[in-house]
Amino acid sequence: MNVKVKRRVHVAAAAIVSADKQQVLIARRPSNVDHGGLWEFPGGKLAPYETGLEGLKRELHEELGIEIRRAQPLIRVHHEYSDKHILLDVWQVHEFAGEPFGREGQAVRWVPMEELVSYPFPAANLPILRAVMLPTEYLITGEEADDERFAGLLERALKEDGVRLVQLRAKGLSTDAYVARAERSLALCRDYGAKLLLNGEPELLERVDADGIHLTSERLMNLERRPIAEGKWLSASTHNQAQLEKAASLGCDFVTLSPLRTTPSHPEVAPMGWHDFQQLVERAGMPVFALGGMTRFDANHARAVGAQGIASIRDFWK
Ligand SMILES: Nc1nc2c([nH]c(=O)n2[C@@H]2O[C@H](COP(=O)(O)OP(=O)(O)OP(=O)(O)O)[C@@H](O)[C@H]2O)c(=O)[nH]1
């Protein structure tokens, strides 16, 4: 019997974002290497003695001639290629010194975030593209019967907290009232360049041209395939490994994973804590927002354990 053990490769790569956060730097792999001709986030294989960030610093110096000044973990992606298991350890680089250029003769290009999806990348890169395009905070709207007050609260969060990703959660409303609120929320979100996801049946997108749908864990588990087009965002609520796997198999773009802590809204549910959270995130294969008693002060820690950031109602709804 010929049992082949796949090579395991640990790669550090960088999503280098421009100062105005509108563009990201990508490079084209030379035609004579693995995945030749495809675009990539600059980086490369770690030497056995290197940490991710050490290796990334070396690679960006070698490939682009720049020095990293400030970087933060973005996402870790495990991917099985036919010949190897690869771990892509991706960092968001916010500040660097020097002017990047293709030191190895490779094409290098600044690309607006929305155009990223039109470049061909290796198969492992899809979750990275999503992570680059998403902010670190996900606002879930609170219960509010009055439409005027609701609009005021949403606008405050967009304006003062700089929220750029919103889930419209309004369990108490009839479908018509929900649609009316969604129209108004969408107009506000457009004013601030924020994305709006509707928490409800996927068919809602036929009535309101929002940016996507957020699935409850129950809706998620009852679906057989992705219910909306690729150009729309699909997120889901998850609480465990089985739900994360279902989200991955449906092609969800990102998820919330909860509850990190005990919250007043769900006092009976045992919190998972950061340790279990980190283990689940490591294999999620998509951006994960920590949810459950989170505030913006938790965002850095959430990123450090592999999350995209935090999701919250209370921290933004005041
Ligand atoms: N740098 C980088 N590598 C990626 C990305 N996506 C992806 O699947 N990979 C794969 O990860 C591996 C990284 O190898 P690399 O060729 O950059 O490594 P390296 O810079 O150390 O080069 P070398 O070992 O050829 O000298 C390749 O198999 C590559 O196809 C990505 O976005 N950036």
Ligand SMILES: [Mg+2]
């Ligand atoms: Mg490389």
